[in-house]
Amino acid sequence: MTETAETPAPAVELAGVGKIFTARRGVVEALQEIDLTIARGEFVALIGPSGCGKSTLLRIIADLLTPTAGTVLVNGKPARRARLDQDYGIAFQQAGLLDWRTVQANIELPLELHGIDRGKRRARAAELIELVGLGEFASHRPPQLSGGMQQRVAIARALAESPTLLLMDEPFGALDEMTRERMQNELVRIAGETGAAVVFVTHSIPEAVFLSDRVAVMSARPGRISDVVPVDLGARTDDTREEPRFYAAITQVREALRGRPVPKTADVEASVEQAKGAL
Amino acid sequence: MNLTARRAADNLLPPLIFGVAFIAAWQLLVRAFNIRTFVLPAPTDIWTAFGDQHSRITTAAGHSGLNALVGLIVGAVVGVLLAAIASRIPILGGAITPVVAGLAALPIVALAPLLNNMYSPLSTLPRREVVAISAFVPVFFNVLRGLSQLTPVHRELMQSYAASQTEVLRVIRIPNALPHFFTGLRVASSLAVIAAVVSEYFGGLQDGLGSRITSSVGASDYAAAWASVLGAVVLGLIFYVGALLLERLVLGNRAAPAT
Numbered sequence: 001m002t003e004t005a006e007t008p009a010p011a012v013e014l015a016g017v018g019k020i021f022t023a024r025r026g027v028v029e030a031l032q033e034i035d036l037t038i039a040r041g042e043f044v045a046l047i048g049p050s051g052c053g054k055s056t057l058l059r060i061i062a063d064l065l066t067p068t069a070g071t072v073l074v075n076g077k078p079a080r081r082a083r084l085d086q087d088y089g090i091a092f093q094q095a096g097l098l099d100w101r102t103v104q105a106n107i108e109l110p111l112e113l114h115g116i117d118r119g120k121r122r123a124r125a126a127e128l129i130e131l132v133g134l135g136e137f138a139s140h141r142p143p144q145l146s147g148g149m150q151q152r153v154a155i156a157r158a159l160a161e162s163p164t165l166l167l168m169d170e171p172f173g174a175l176d177e178m179t180r181e182r183m184q185n186e187l188v189r190i191a192g193e194t195g196a197a198v199v200f201v202t203h204s205i206p207e208a209v210f211l212s213d214r215v216a217v218m219s220a221r222p223g224r225i226s227d228v229v230p231v232d233l234g235a236r237t238d239d240t241r242e243e244p245r246f247y248a249a250i251t252q253v254r255e256a257l258r259g260r261p262v263p264k265t266a267d268v269e270a271s272v273e274q275a276k277g278a279l
Numbered sequence: 280m281n282l283t284a285r286r287a288a289d290n291l292l293p294p295l296i297f298g299v300a301f302i303a304a305w306q307l308l309v310r311a312f313n314i315r316t317f318v319l320p321a322p323t324d325i326w327t328a329f330g331d332q333h334s335r336i337t338t339a340a341g342h343s344g345l346n347a348l349v350g351l352i353v354g355a356v357v358g359v360l361l362a363a364i365a366s367r368i369p370i371l372g373g374a375i376t377p378v379v380a381g382l383a384a385l386p387i388v389a390l391a392p393l394l395n396n397m398y399s400p401l402s403t404l405p406r407r408e409v410v411a412i413s414a415f416v417p418v419f420f421n422v423l424r425g426l427s428q429l430t431p432v433h434r435e436l437m438q439s440y441a442a443s444q445t446e447v448l449r450v451i452r453i454p455n456a457l458p459h460f461f462t463g464l465r466v467a468s469s470l471a472v473i474a475a476v477v478s479e480y481f482g483g484l485q486d487g488l489g490s491r492i493t494s495s496v497g498a499s500d501y502a503a504a505w506a507s508v509l510g511a512v513v514l515g516l517i518f519y520v521g522a523l524l525l526e527r528l529v530l531g532n533r534a535a536p537a538t
Contacts, residue, residue, distance in 0.1 A: 059435075062435075062439055064435050064438055064439065083438075083439060083441060084441045086440070086441070088439070090435075090436070090439045092432050092435070092436075094430075094432045096430070096432030096433055096436055098433075098450075098451065098454070100454050100455075100457075109440075109450070110440050112450075113440050113442055113446055113450065114440070
């Protein structure tokens with residue numbers, strides 16, 4: 001009997017994580033005493049002002065950066081082991097596609113690097129192309145696609161190896177508002193279908209609220225998690241963005257970002273209702 | 280007319296009109312001011328000389344063309360190899376790059392008399408060496424640039440895949456360097472013909488276009504000299520178009536890189 005089969009380790013466990021950058025002009029403490037546990041299948045947004053270290057924290061989970069203090073476990077393993085085992089998929093603000101490869105070949109890239117045979121690669125890529133709604137574009141090249149479509153390809157590529165954890169660094173940051181909301185709807189659906197946990201870096205409050213089960217609010221200099229706001233919006237639909245409890249959650253996160261005590265959900269909802277009545 | 284044909288016509292028409300106008304003006308000026316042949320022959324005189332000496336110019340162009348081709352291939356291969364080494368081993372890169380920059384600053388034909396002196400007067404080698412050195416420089420710099428460009432996103436992505444340096448080279452650096460290589464090759468192909476023709480001015484085996492130009496001038500047959508120059512122009516165009524076609528063939532519709 002293995003222990004992990006009965007109580008699976010959380011997707012991410014951060015304990016006392018700190019990061020100090022030593023530059024020529026001195027020492028910058030980017031992160032201090034970060035404790036955060038993300039359950040399997042949970043969607044957590046990291047939000048905070050520029051320079052609060054949210055992207056640094058994501059890269060530490062990805063083992064693209066090494067912390068100077070604390071421990072990082074991904075699926076119960078050290079971050080480095082998890083990276084070598086391809087436990088996570090990652091997407092950045094820039095899609096970072098290879099322009100000379102077709103959409104399909106871009107999605108196959110990680111599979112190809114890890115020696116998956118051609119037939120299986122094809123099948124998996126076809127599945128993912130359907131998942132991200134790019135059915136007709138499999139043989140297109142990235143420069144022929146819009147920014148939103150390129151991000152879909154990048155997300156499909158991140159999902160190629162069916163990771164249990166998806167790390168996303170402002171993937172919709174460069175998209176226009178309409179596209180952005182559509183991509184958010186898609187991501188909620190995809191995360192639900194794949195059952196992957198997601199760590200999502202953003203500086204958009206509505207985006208964090210719409211997507212997440214919990215929003216980790218960070219403050220800058222030194223970067224630390226100042227609050228964790230649970231968001232309970234049930235199943236997300238297009239109408240979610242119109243609901244009072246959505247606005248209530250936005251208010252909670254905004255207050256937390258301002259460093260004020262987070263108001264209770266019920267109180268905020270009541271005042272939102274009141275405001276509506278006044279209109 | 281379909282779109283591609285129309286675009287081709289749009290691209291070809293302006294230079295064609297300009298070329299015809301330029302030659303017509305040349306002809307008119309020479310005739311109107313009665314310019315002497317040894318100063319500037321009229322295009323019709325050059326054309327006649329070209330017709331008369333057609334077979335000799337073609338033979339000479341064949342020799343120069345072969346020198347240019349062999350030198351170009353050797354230069355390109357060496358350029359690619361050294362760029363690969365320079366990008367892979369930074370210490371060597373730091374050592375090689377300034378030397379190549381020095382080579383680029385040196386008018387390479389200045390080496391021609393020295394190289395001619397090293398070999399027998401019947402050797403084809405010195406001219407080909409001059410060509411190879413000239414062609415090597417642009418190929419080296421362009422390929423090095425292509426191999427060295429690795430955006431932070433791609434670097435982090437490959438790191439997340441736990442990819443080795445060899446895999447990064449195969450999957451990103453080499454495909455990324457390919458358009459740069461062809462940019463370098465296009466520049467090198469023109470340089471190769473120039474180097475092959477000009478290096479004959481400084482001695483060595485006299486069977487190419489360069490020696491036809493000097494010997495015609497020596498014999499005061501200026502129209503014939505200009506006819507050989509025309510041969511060199513055609514040869515240069517053949518090389519350039521050849522490089523361009525090879526690029527199209529390999530890259531297909533991939534966009535050219537910003538240079």
